[in-house]
Amino acid sequence: MKYLAFIWSNLRRSKTRTALTMLSVMAAFVLFGYLTAIRTAFGQGIEVAGLDRLIVRHRVSIIQLLNETMERDIERIEGVADATHLTWFGGVYQKPSNFFAQIPVKPEEYLRMFPELLLDDAEKQAWLKTRAGAVIGRGLAERFGWKVGDRVPIRSGIWSRKDGSDVWEFDIVGIYDVAEKGVDDTQMLFHYDFLEESRQWGSGLVGWYVVRIEDPQHAAEIAAAIDDEFANAPIQTKTEPEGAFAQGFANQIGDIGLIMAGIVSAVFFTILLVTGNTMAHAVRERTNEFAVLKAIGFTDRAVLGLVLGESVFLAVMGGGMGLALAWFVVSLGDPSGGALPGFYIPGRDLVVGLVLVLALALAAGIVPALQARRLRIADALRR
Amino acid sequence: MRGFGAFSQVVAVAVFNLRNIPRRLGSSLTAVVGIAGVVAVMVGVLSIAEGIMRTMERSAAPNNVIVLRSGATTEMMSGFGGDSVRLINEAPGIARTEQGLLSSPELFVIINLPKKSTGTDANVPLRGVTPTAFAVRDRFSMVEGRRFRPGLNEVIVGVGAADEFAGLDVGSSVTVSREQWPVVGIFEAGGGLAESEIWVDAAVLQQAYRRGNSYQSVVARLDSGSEFQDFKDALTTNPQLNVKPMREADYYIAQSSTLYRVITGIGTAIAIVMGLGAVFGALNTMYTAVSERRQEIATLRALGFSSGPVVCSVLLESLVLALIGGAIGALLAWLAFDGFRAATMNWGSFSQVTFAFDVNFPLLVRGITFATVIGLIGGLFPAIHAARQPIANALRAL
Numbered sequence: 118m119k120y121l122a123f124i125w126s127n128l129r130r131s132k133t134r135t136a137l138t139m140l141s142v143m144a145a146f147v148l149f150g151y152l153t154a155i156r157t158a159f160g161q162g163i164e165v166a167g168l169d170r171l172i173v174r175h176r177v178s179i180i181q182l183l184n185e186t187m188e189r190d191i192e193r194i195e196g197v198a199d200a201t202h203l204t205w206f207g208g209v210y211q212k213p214s215n216f217f218a219q220i221p222v223k224p225e226e227y228l229r230m231f232p233e234l235l236l237d238d239a240e241k242q243a244w245l246k247t248r249a250g251a252v253i254g255r256g257l258a259e260r261f262g263w264k265v266g267d268r269v270p271i272r273s274g275i276w277s278r279k280d281g282s283d284v285w286e287f288d289i290v291g292i293y294d295v296a297e298k299g300v301d302d303t304q305m306l307f308h309y310d311f312l313e314e315s316r317q318w319g320s321g322l323v324g325w326y327v328v329r330i331e332d333p334q335h336a337a338e339i340a341a342a343i344d345d346e347f348a349n350a351p352i353q354t355k356t357e358p359e360g361a362f363a364q365g366f367a368n369q370i371g372d373i374g375l376i377m378a379g380i381v382s383a384v385f386f387t388i389l390l391v392t393g394n395t396m397a398h399a400v401r402e403r404t405n406e407f408a409v410l411k412a413i414g415f416t417d418r419a420v421l422g423l424v425l426g427e428s429v430f431l432a433v434m435g436g437g438m439g440l441a442l443a444w445f446v447v448s449l450g451d452p453s454g455g456a457l458p459g460f461y462i463p464g465r466d467l468v469v470g471l472v473l474v475l476a477l478a479l480a481a482g483i484v485p486a487l488q489a490r491r492l493r494i495a496d497a498l499r500r
Numbered sequence: 501m502r503g504f505g506a507f508s509q510v511v512a513v514a515v516f517n518l519r520n521i522p523r524r525l526g527s528s529l530t531a532v533v534g535i536a537g538v539v540a541v542m543v544g545v546l547s548i549a550e551g552i553m554r555t556m557e558r559s560a561a562p563n564n565v566i567v568l569r570s571g572a573t574t575e576m577m578s579g580f581g582g583d584s585v586r587l588i589n590e591a592p593g594i595a596r597t598e599q600g601l602l603s604s605p606e607l608f609v610i611i612n613l614p615k616k617s618t619g620t621d622a623n624v625p626l627r628g629v630t631p632t633a634f635a636v637r638d639r640f641s642m643v644e645g646r647r648f649r650p651g652l653n654e655v656i657v658g659v660g661a662a663d664e665f666a667g668l669d670v671g672s673s674v675t676v677s678r679e680q681w682p683v684v685g686i687f688e689a690g691g692g693l694a695e696s697e698i699w700v701d702a703a704v705l706q707q708a709y710r711r712g713n714s715y716q717s718v719v720a721r722l723d724s725g726s727e728f729q730d731f732k733d734a735l736t737t738n739p740q741l742n743v744k745p746m747r748e749a750d751y752y753i754a755q756s757s758t759l760y761r762v763i764t765g766i767g768t769a770i771a772i773v774m775g776l777g778a779v780f781g782a783l784n785t786m787y788t789a790v791s792e793r794r795q796e797i798a799t800l801r802a803l804g805f806s807s808g809p810v811v812c813s814v815l816l817e818s819l820v821l822a823l824i825g826g827a828i829g830a831l832l833a834w835l836a837f838d839g840f841r842a843a844t845m846n847w848g849s850f851s852q853v854t855f856a857f858d859v860n861f862p863l864l865v866r867g868i869t870f871a872t873v874i875g876l877i878g879g880l881f882p883a884i885h886a887a888r889q890p891i892a893n894a895l896r897a898l
Contacts, residue, residue: 214758387777395784
């Protein structure tokens with residue numbers, strides 16, 4: 118620590134260079150943070166998928182509907198604790214770009230299945246009592262400025278009402294919060310019974326089931342048992358753990374992880390060059406000084422430490438500021454203005470970022486530092 | 501200094517500087533590589549959006565229209581009975597050839613097939629068509645095998661789908677509602693969206709999906725002389741119909757606009773942040789270059805060179821480095837990404853679209869322009885700094 122002042126004054130010697138190097142490191146880490154958030158948003162749901170939940174859908178594709186009566190059959194299977202069905206409503210508010218998820222559910226079963234959705238008890242009671250009542254996520258409420266008591270018309274692209282209209286009106290009776298970052302808070306949930314009694318076609322049909330199992334260790338066997346149950350039925354199913362389902366969905370978008378890794382490595386390679394070059398330059402410039410330091414009794418190791426210290430300082434300051442800035446920018450919201458729920462930087466990726474900061478510092482500083490250590494006093498002073 | 505004009509001064513100093521670059525190879529290379537990286541990533545990401553857009557543009561034929569149920573924004577959500585199809589066919593302006601009326605009623609569903617790259621299920625579009633479907637799409641051609649026989653549960657597969665998803669080669673079969681539908685052919689459709697799809701006889705699909713005699717869209721070719729507006733008015737004013745006709749071009753652009761916007765937005769954001777990083781790197785390089793040449797610059801100015809040529813020469817050096825970097829980056833992106841095939845989710849249709857990354861000329865120009873801007877900013881401040889240094893101080897350092 119006693120060398121800190123020394124490192125600091127060396128960095129201040131060429132303020133422009135230090136500042137520019139720090140800023141380029143910062144840019145790299147802003148990008149890293151931002152890309153992490155994008156990947157998290159595209160892989161929506163993977164991070165927060167319940168280990169004890171399975172998704173049951175039609176074997177041919179998720180757009181094909183299942184039967185409401187299958188719930189009983191699923192719940193009879195050994196190892197299944199609970200099951201509830203969800204359906205895709207496919208509606209928009211006022212115009213097609215105001216697109217978000219509306220899901221007709223069995224309210225009590227749904228809230229039991231997803232304890233990460235936090236709904237005030239009074240609002241829950243109000244929801245249970247209101248036929249056309251809907252609860253919405255905090256994120257959705259903020260996106261459209263909706264409050265409890267509002268009545269909102271939603272035009273469904275799939276379901277028309279018995280009177281032929283495809284506009285459904287919902288009373289917002291509650292706003293739910295989420296227990297964990299990354300859980301979707303942009304949904305609108307409403308009574309399945311409300312859909313069932315008013316829809317023109319498809320009576321008794323539901324989209325997919327979410328199943329809670331007693332022991333996540335047996336997920337594969339239970340999934341197979343569910344699919345076996347319906348193997349000879351008119352509708353066959355495909356069952357998989359919620360995490361695998363979310364991963365499969367993310368894979369449909371493309372290999373975001375791979376693209377991101379490609380970009381990040383291109384960026385880091387560049388920044389490594391910039392920082393490494395700066396450090397090499399700083400050491401070359403000061404060959405004489407290092408020789409003097411050694412002449413007055415600094416050990417080789419201390420000189421190595423001084424150079425590495427500078428590099429670490431540059432990387433930590435630049436990287437730290439970069440990650441902080443990325444955090445700030447991401448917290449302002451996603452680039453599409455609310456259509457990408459789950460746009461945030463997971464804690465794990467922040468740790469990865471910090472490790473990268475240190476790796477960058479070492480990689481950029483090690484060659485110049487070794488050079489400085491190897492410096493022989495007589496040769497260097499002669500130059 | 502008469503007869504030794506400003507321009508020749510610039511040239512003299514610039515040539516002198518540029519010839520010096522090899523001596524400062526390390527830091528110059530840093531700037532070049534940095535800018536090359538920015539341009540390569542920017543062009544690479546944007547070429548995804550361009551590729552998707554190109555696929556959509558190629559899907560649309562100039563005189564084609566698509567008719568959906570009103571209120572539906574996609575074929576998947578649309579649906580109407582065979583009686584509606586008959587009424588649509590009576591509308592004015594639909595072209596007629598010896599094969600009959602160029603109007604193709606179609607069904608559109610998705611089936612899950614594993615993606616070759618990940619092994620996980622993807623929503624692959626499955627289209628039910630009648631023989632006219634081949635006539636309304638003029639760039640349709642079989643590249644392998646043959647067309648399906650009407651009434652049989654045989655399928656043909658677009659080249660994009662056959663590449664991207666497992667089990668779609670001629671001779672294999674797809675499982676739909678407990679039946680095996682053999683793949684009998686692979687087709688091309690001029691690089692359009694149809695190449696991502698699987699096609700089957702509409703009647704077979706109606707039966708398998710219990711759709712009775714209903715369809716989801718009608719694709720029709722209008723006579724070159726007739727007006728879209730007349731056709732549209734005829735359909736929308738008919739009280740027996742509840743449909744919305746669109747020009748095919750408009751429909752496909754709308755289908756991909758979200759995807760295009762998201763990718764372009766993300767690509768631009770990445771390019772800006774990386775560009776800032778590259779500006780800092782270029783500034784660093786040029787400041788270093790200038791500081792190493794303090795005495796040279798001071799000597800030149802003592803000899804009577806004015807500060808203008810000094811500024812210009814530094815800027816020029818920075819620009820040259822940026823252009824080299826930009827050109828390398830653009831070339832790299834072109835070599836690595838152009839024509840690279842991939843598939844992604846098209847939110848518009850909730851199904852996969854296969855496409856080829858498209859590194860086109862305007863995109864390369866954009867990349868190199870971006871590099872030039874980075875070079876200009878990266879050179880400007882060091883140049884001013886160089887020109888402002890008092891001559892005496894710099895020379896004293898000799």
